[in-house]
Amino acid sequence: MASKPPDLMSTIVSLCKRRGFIFQSSEIYGGLSSCWDYGPLGVELKRNVKEAWWKAMVTNRRDIVGLDAAILMHPKVWEASGHLAGFTDPLVDCKSCKERFRADHLTDLKKCPKCGGELTEVRKFNLMFKTFMGPLEDNSAVVYMRPETAQGIFVNFLNVQQAARLKPPFGIAQIGKSFRNEITPGNFTYRTREFEQMEMEFFVPPEEDVKWYDYWRDKRLAWYKSLGIKPDNLRLRDHAKDELAHYAKACVDVEYKFPFGWSELEGIANRTDFDLKQHSTASGKSLAFFDEETKQHMFPFVIEPAAGADRATLAFLVDAYDVDGEGDNARTVLHFHPSLAPIKAAVLPLVKREGMPEKAEKIYRDLLDNSVRSSFDLNSSIGRRYARQDEAGTPYCITVDGQSIQDDTVTVRERDSREQYRIAATQCVEVIGKKIKEANLCLSA
Numbered sequence: 001m002a003s004k005p006p007d008l009m010s011t012i013v014s015l016c017k018r019r020g021f022i023f024q025s026s027e028i029y030g031g032l033s034s035c036w037d038y039g040p041l042g043v044e045l046k047r048n049v050k051e052a053w054w055k056a057m058v059t060n061r062r063d064i065v066g067l068d069a070a071i072l073m074h075p076k077v078w079e080a081s082g083h084l085a086g087f088t089d090p091l092v093d094c095k096s097c098k099e100r101f102r103a104d105h106l107t108d109l110k111k112c113p114k115c116g117g118e119l120t121e122v123r124k125f126n127l128m129f130k131t132f133m134g135p136l137e138d139n140s141a142v143v144y145m146r147p148e149t150a151q152g153i154f155v156n157f158l159n160v161q162q163a164a165r166l167k168p169p170f171g172i173a174q175i176g177k178s179f180r181n182e183i184t185p186g187n188f189t190y191r192t193r194e195f196e197q198m199e200m201e202f203f204v205p206p207e208e209d210v211k212w213y214d215y216w217r218d219k220r221l222a223w224y225k226s227l228g229i230k231p232d233n234l235r236l237r238d239h240a241k242d243e244l245a246h247y248a249k250a251c252v253d254v255e256y257k258f259p260f261g262w263s264e265l266e267g268i269a270n271r272t273d274f275d276l277k278q279h280s281t282a283s284g285k286s287l288a289f290f291d292e293e294t295k296q297h298m299f300p301f302v303i304e305p306a307a308g309a310d311r312a313t314l315a316f317l318v319d320a321y322d323v324d325g326e327g328d329n330a331r332t333v334l335h336f337h338p339s340l341a342p343i344k345a346a347v348l349p350l351v352k353r354e355g356m357p358e359k360a361e362k363i364y365r366d367l368l369d370n371s372v373r374s375s376f377d378l379n380s381s382i383g384r385r386y387a388r389q390d391e392a393g394t395p396y397c398i399t400v401d402g403q404s405i406q407d408d409t410v411t412v413r414e415r416d417s418r419e420q421y422r423i424a425a426t427q428c429v430e431v432i433g434k435k436i437k438e439a440n441l442c443l444s445a
């Protein structure tokens with residue numbers, strides 16, 4: 001096995017562009033800082049990550065339901081949630097080079113780390129994006145792009161609880177875009193100003209908060225491992241008291257060992273009854289749960305596993321990256337878990353004659369008709385085509401050769417083991433479908 005390139009992030013960024021995983025946004029205009037577009041392979045990968053999360057958190061569970069709330073919410077939501085006053089980062093500017101830094105990331109607040117120039121006083125900078133609703137651009141029309149999806153869940157707590165007839169402990173899950181005017185975005189898609197979150201608010205009787213916090217911490221760590229992330233590249237990190245968000249009693253991060261160091265993938269927080277109580281007071285409408293059996297009102301505590309779809313996708317990409325072979329034989333392989341692989345199978349006629357393309361086309365059509373995302377590749381040598389599929393992370397290649405025309409069998413080549421075996425051409429959908437299904441078993445709750 002060859003060693004990985006010294007600048008792994010740059011290699012991954014260029015692979016992402018070349019193979020159509022991720023492109024710089026508005027590239028033809030010079031790009032827009034910290035904004036990225038997912039290409040044909042990237043969009044499949046990210047959709048599979050979100051689907052795997054939704055299956056584990058909603059589809060396969062009886063105690064969690066979904067929600068899709070609007071990005072724009074009443075401005076009073078952000079007053080009550082504390083985001084208007086407290087969702088800030090400390091900021092300093094260099095008076096000489098004009099570079100901007102997060103003050104809490106600097107050791108010396110007097111000197112610019114880039115040019116040595118003088119720094120301004122620390123200012124608080126609110127991270128919420130502001131815009132105007134309707135034609136007037138005055139204070140009465142200000143709305144905010146949500147900085148977290150969670151608030152859409154809190155303000156709908158009773159709507160969902162009553163409509164779905166749920167009793168704590170139960171959860172409400174949501175996947176959607178959030179926006180933060182980050183001072184220092186960077187590291188590719190790791191920290192951006194527009195990103196997608198996968199959040200679940202789990203409402204529990206207050207006396208059960210510690211039990212459920214431990215449960216979700218372990219469950220969420222296990223989810224990344226079950227989808228193939230190497231255990232050595234994952235760890236849990238408890239937040240110190242002075243790091244906690246204004247709403248949290250406790251928080252633990254699932255961290256991944258990115259090439260730029262250990263960094264947060266997801267936070268699991270005990271948000272107590274802070275949000276439900278804040279919105280009850282601010283709106284004048286109680287969000288307390290009413291227990292029909294005991295005839296008591298109660299504000300449940302909230303345990304929140306909050307993940308980022310873009311960060312998770314980046315971690316799955318980095319972790320899957322490998323180089324096989326040495327020198328001229330070295331080639332890139334993305335060892336994606338089959339559930340996450342953008343393309344599940346590639347159908348490859350050995351040559352462009354003797355009826356092989358037609359036979360391969362039929363297999364390809366069958367796979368697509370059965371919702372197995374596949375590709376068809378007719379050009380260049382079979383070795384190069386295998387290499388192209390390894391680089392895209394395709395777990396199975398199906399080759400149609402001379403023997404296929406004689407006895408209606410094909411070769412299946414497995415990406416990770418390079419094992420090859422023959423199956424009946426008519427069994428492709430069944431064999432590949434079974435393999436994907438078996439791999440998907442890990443997504444059960």
Ligand code: GAP
Nearest residue numbers: 148150190191192195265266267306307308311
């Ligand atoms: N509702 C709680 C909350 O939003 P958070 O730790 O600020 O908590 C949750 O965000 C997750 O959202 C993070 O763990 C990360 O995966 C993702 N995330 C947050 N800010 C991000 C950013 N600027 N770019 C990409 N992902 C981000």
